[in-house]
Amino acid sequence: MYQTTYHRASSVSDAVKVLGEAEDAKLVAGGQTLIPTMKQRLAAPSDLIDLRHIDEIKGIEVNGKDVRIGAGATHAEVAENQALAAVCPALCHLAAHIGDPHVRHMGTLGGSIANNDPAADYPAGILALGATVHTNKREIPADDFFAGLFETVLDEDEIVTAVSFTAPEKAGYAKFPNPASRYALTGVFVAKRADGVRVAVTGAGEDGVFRAGEIEDALAKSFEPSAVEGITVAADTLMSDIHASAEYRANLVAVMAKRAVQAANE
């Protein structure tokens, strides 16, 4: 790790202020992505602004079907939240399968979606739920938020403060873990509402998380695993790497979609 200067922000506005003043500052939340990158000397921010002590971005609120999760909520807090489990257990399940206990007690929702790792789990959930991303500046629909591998529409001085959504009728998440890293080699989140089904796929897309339109259409007609049977996912926009070919990922998209529906119906 290179030398860096640490700041503990007390509020979102405080963090924004330091962000503007420092030469090349980075926000740090759980540090589960940023710190390993710095240790490997692949990132060298001049300043680190710690968001973990800002109360206004913490907590999980559930009012009826309306859910608001602070950007600072850890994966463990989301996984274990009883009120959330009552309205959207699939998201708890997703959070419970990120990394290991250590990672889940440090890593945050805000950090995960801001980082937009193409193999991260949360982007699939946020996109399929049609959630809204709240920042210090604006509200961004999930459909607009993710912008390619490790890219989002966030400005340099923009901080994610929360994510909100209305719980769907049913939802399910099925993850096929990368054998080495246990990130998603392919993960599929399905959310069913009265007006349709949204299916989001992580881990597989060449440009990161994406919606699987064909599967959505089929599931809108019949929200059953069998509805996915027979759908061949095109491999040409999927990732190929040492862990999995595009063809294998295409197969996994269909299989995981089926299993996600099965989980949603249980």
Added chain:
Amino acid sequence: MGVEGIGARLARKEDKRFITGAGRYVDDMVVPGMKHAAFVRSPHAHAAVNGIKIDAAKAMPGVIDVLTGKQLKDDGIGNLICGWMIHSKDGSPMNMGAWSPLAVDRVRYVGDAVAIVVAETRAQARDAAEAVEVDYEEMPAVTDAVKALEPGAPQLHPEAANNLIYDWEIGEADATDKALDGAAHVTRMRIVNNRLIPNAIEPRAALGHYDRAEDHFTLWTTSQNPHVARLVMSAFYNVAPENKLRVIAPDVGGGFGSKIFIYPEEVVCLWASKRTNVPVKWAADRTESFLCDAHGRDHVSEVSLGFDADNRIVGLKVDTIANFGGYMSLFSSSVPTYLYATLLSGQYVIPQIHCNVRAVYTNTAPVDAYRGAGRPEATYVLERTMETAARELGVSPAELRRKNFIREFPYQTPVIMNYDTGDYEASLEAAMREADYAGFPARREEAKKRGKLRGTGMSCYIEACGIAPSQAVGSLGAGVGLWESGEVRVNAAGTIEVLTGSHSHGQGHETTFAQVVAERFGVPIDSVSIVHGDTDKVQMGMGTYGSRSGAVGMSAMVKALDKVEAKAKKIAAHLMEADEGDIVIENGEAKVAGTDKTVPWFQVALAAYTAHNLPEGMEPGLKETSFYDPTNFTFPAGCYICEVEVDPETGVTDIVQFVAADDFGNIINPLIVEGQVHGGLAQGIGQALMEGCRYDPTSGQLVTASYMDYTMPRAEDLPSFQVSTTNTPCPSNPLGLKGCGEAGAIGSPPAVINAITDAIGNNNLNMPATPQAVWSAMQKSE
């Protein structure tokens, strides 16, 4: 057996310090004035080094010095060597290229070290290492051994034309061809043994300390064999004469072979300490471990196994290409030859065997012994082929093996080894019983109802441990003898210290060696200490690898115990005015047999040291030393049966049952033996299902250089193992031990792959059988 003697299931004495984080590893060592080193490493797989600029780095904060290979050469430090001479079949000696501890004009793999930076802190050393400017001129690279032999391939060393290190053979080629020509059936396979990265928990580290006043060096290092390190560094690398070089290998967190070898960093830290006049410490980070620890396996073999009309084996022919990486590591040459081809007879009567091995340079990390070293490769070749043959011949895999088992001992194979004893039927029976082999078809049917493909696979392995008879290995090219030393020191009040040349880096010697002493004298193991890993304490030793600590190291100790016991009996007889022949020592006292006369053990010891009343002419003291040179290898063998369920939708393999029935001869501590088997199985299953080192074929970059990309087996990947043992005691050593450290890693990979190929009905599957590999194989069979 006493409660703490041979055969007792004791928890390990050393676990308290390991579990409580109180172990003392090389990186825990602090010497006054100590500074920190970082290595400048090649980012290229193959490049000429046209110059190195160190001025900017030298000016960085905290930097004490930056040293390069040229200075190392100027100081007369020698090249690293391979210590086992192999001759090609045309009689020519192996073609060994030069390996300078710091590359001078050429780098040959990503991670090859070109310079060392010594600085006040580790971070400063790293910062400065990045400021060293190396003028590389990139050259084409080759990472695949088969491709490296092809015409026009990039050439690594001027000494090795066509990258060929040797072209070696064993057995009769013509007779084997003839046997195969006359065979009723020949099973042919192309067998790939995947390259592995060892991944000991503790990364390698070295702390070199030159004491100017004494003109003396001390090296703390992560070594499995500190005495061999001292010998090699003195005799070949010109670091210092033996009496001026102390090597200490304290607690070492796993080795699996990767810490046998003498690496550049150890030599360079010692030399740099003299150059800079400060103690120099280096500890690898995990990336360096991936890049620079010696890798394992990486063979490609063409195999033909012939049978007569009665399904008896008539001959085996194997043609192997072995990837050696960019340089020849210390024992690399012996692995695909005498540790591999000599085991190709397996558990079977095979009248003719011929094996040809070509060893090849490539632009990858050096490859050397890794848990099993050659024997896993031999077992994989033979046991994959046997199982395949059974399928082709339409007979049960168990029957085919049974029909061909060696049943009379000693048995001389056509490939040097002379098996002393064994009972292969017994382990096969034990494994089949434990696995409920007969019930498999019903389990397969039941799995089918759940949408799962169930398969069973078997592997009957043999291996050679207890390396090795010195004269025999000397005649085969080994540069060292492979005996072991043991010294037993009884202290004046009766406690006992055993000094051994074996080295424990996870094996539990502090417990098992003490158990043997406890058994002998009936003293508590707590009164017995095991001393190892320091050339100033233990005079000489050959270290631990090849499952040799029990069969060879303990045997040396037993010989010393014999001498101590003989002298103690003389003293006891004298004290009790009895006949020496009537003395027995047990339960912590010496007794006159058939009487109630006794002397406590501590009084015998005390008498030896007060020397007030010793037999006429006897020297005071109670301390004896022995060297033990084995007369033969030992031959652990066993049968493993694996059952898997494959998810046809994803290709995920679940090992639902794994049975291991091993014959290790006698056993000192069953708990530790089971632990060794469990660990070995985890590594073998890791190789079969998960671990696969991959280099980019054009750039030569290691693409599996972290745990994000290199899959290690985890607890949740493994079933609860069903392990048991059968026993034919080894006749060649005093305790009847065969060794158990590598068996699990040797026997398990073919069992796993045989099970998966059985489940999916497609034999075309290489390791690691990742979900994607299994799924792809299934697509092809449809």
